[in-house]
Amino acid sequence: MEIQQIELVHFRNYQELNRTFQPGLNIFVGPNGQGKTNLLEAIALLSGSGSHRDARDPDMVQWQEEFYRIKATGLSSAHPVTLELAYGGERKKLARINGRKLRRMAELSDAINTVVFSPEDLSLVKGSPAQRRRFLDRELAQASPAYGDVLSRYSRLLTQRNAILRGIREGKAKPAELELWDEQITPLAVEVLARRLEGVARIAPHARQIYRGLSREKEELELTYRSSFSLPADRGKWPQVYREKLIERRAEEIARHATLTGPHRDDLQLYLQGREARLYASQGQQRSIALSLKLAEIAFIQQSRGEYPLVLLDDVMSELDPTRREQLLADLDRRQIQVFITTTHLQAFPAELLAKAGIYQVQAGQVSQRDS
Ligand SMILES: Nc1ncnc2c1ncn2[C@@H]1O[C@H](COP(=O)(O)OP(=O)(O)OP(=O)(O)O)[C@@H](O)[C@H]1O
Ligand SMILES: [Mg+2]
Numbered sequence: 001m002e003i004q005q006i007e008l009v010h011f012r013n014y015q016e017l018n019r020t021f022q023p024g025l026n027i028f029v030g031p032n033g034q035g036k037t038n039l040l041e042a043i044a045l046l047s048g049s050g051s052h053r054d055a056r057d058p059d060m061v062q063w064q065e066e067f068y069r070i071k072a073t074g075l076s077s078a079h080p081v082t083l084e085l086a087y088g089g090e091r092k093k094l095a096r097i098n099g100r101k102l103r104r105m106a107e108l109s110d111a112i113n114t115v116v117f118s119p120e121d122l123s124l125v126k127g128s129p130a131q132r133r134r135f136l137d138r139e140l141a142q143a144s145p146a147y148g149d150v151l152s153r154y155s156r157l158l159t160q161r162n163a164i165l166r167g168i169r170e171g172k173a174k175p176a177e178l179e180l181w182d183e184q185i186t187p188l189a190v191e192v193l194a195r196r197l198e199g200v201a202r203i204a205p206h207a208r209q210i211y212r213g214l215s216r217e218k219e220e221l222e223l224t225y226r227s228s229f230s231l232p233a234d235r236g237k238w239p240q241v242y243r244e245k246l247i248e249r250r251a252e253e254i255a256r257h258a259t260l261t262g263p264h265r266d267d268l269q270l271y272l273q274g275r276e277a278r279l280y281a282s283q284g285q286q287r288s289i290a291l292s293l294k295l296a297e298i299a300f301i302q303q304s305r306g307e308y309p310l311v312l313l314d315d316v317m318s319e320l321d322p323t324r325r326e327q328l329l330a331d332l333d334r335r336q337i338q339v340f341i342t343t344t345h346l347q348a349f350p351a352e353l354l355a356k357a358g359i360y361q362v363q364a365g366q367v368s369q370r371d372s
Helices: 036-045 107-111 117-123 127-144 146-168 174-217 234-247 252-255 283-305 322-334 349-356
Strands: 001-013 016-020 025-029 067-076 080-089 093-097 114-117 221-224 267-272 310-315 339-345 358-363 366-370
Touching: 001 036, 016 036, 016 366, 025 036, 025 322, 025 349, 036 067, 036 114, 036 339, 080 107, 080 310, 093 107, 107 127, 107 146, 114 127, 117 283, 127 146, 127 174, 127 252, 127 267, 146 174, 146 252, 174 221, 174 234, 174 252, 174 283, 174 322, 221 283, 234 252, 234 339, 267 283, 283 322
Parallel strands: 025 339, 025 358, 114 310, 310 339
Antiparallel strands: 001 016, 001 067, 067 080, 080 093, 221 267, 358 366
């Protein structure tokens, strides 16, 4: 989708905003704390996988107000689309595509996809397994709303199962009660696993190719998904193997009142020249890997959806060296992707890109178009 216009009401520091955008590059420039990231966050929310800053809805409602509303109009495969997302007031949360009310927020990703790249993503390689799982999950949810659904059902059951484990430890529940939870959680765990493995298999070739281009060397990037239990080649056996693992570790799980096996304990492992990047790659190599993963995500969404996602770059320009920065911008420009970038200065941008970009000055919750 391409966003042509956005309206915000009571969103973060925006009392009311009505702004039109360009098909290609849009740059939000302004001093710290003025609302640049807030505007990007509003756009990211439209794709249905929550705030890229992991903010909760009440935090995004403007202080002293009761609700927020985000509305965007644009084109999806040349058809006009209107998206609405509202939170607060009587109805709590509501999303519509072309006036049609959605059952689940995740369905927004049928109309619009976003890939967000922020400075935290540069630490994807060094960061925690949870950070890498979130990268995979966000990507898979964008490619298919059904994944987001399975994942949230899995997470809910996991919380409940952990509560039972605690109950058993405290003598309030019986070990036999676990059977029911194990039975319910197994198909979900197996499905999350299967989809993640498939996702990794699909982004790996893109990431490898992009990394080769970025490093201009013959270095090989490999991605592997590490499951918390060993998976037999026959997928039909996974549920049984998983159940056995749960039983095997039951005493330990009760003692620690935590589920110790399952996709919530898995990791996306990254290797450079056969060595684990987390431990051996240099700073610059780690940044290139993170960038490759993000660009691979764009390619993956394009393949799954038949349309490029919007790309939101929050404050990353100054974090990248000039060569990578220019490669990135040129690459997005060549593929005619709509891009939204926040920055405090325009110096980081090549003049020829600035000449064709939409440039918007962000100041205390007001956004005005300006010349480069
Ligand atoms: N719910 C809210 N209601 C009103 N204002 C809010 C709310 N949440 C955050 N803000 C304000 O929004 C501003 C931060 O906006 P934002 O994060 O978009 O800044 P920014 O322009 O990206 O700055 P930087 O360049 O430092 O990243 C802060 O001044 C903060 O107080
Ligand atoms: Mg910011």
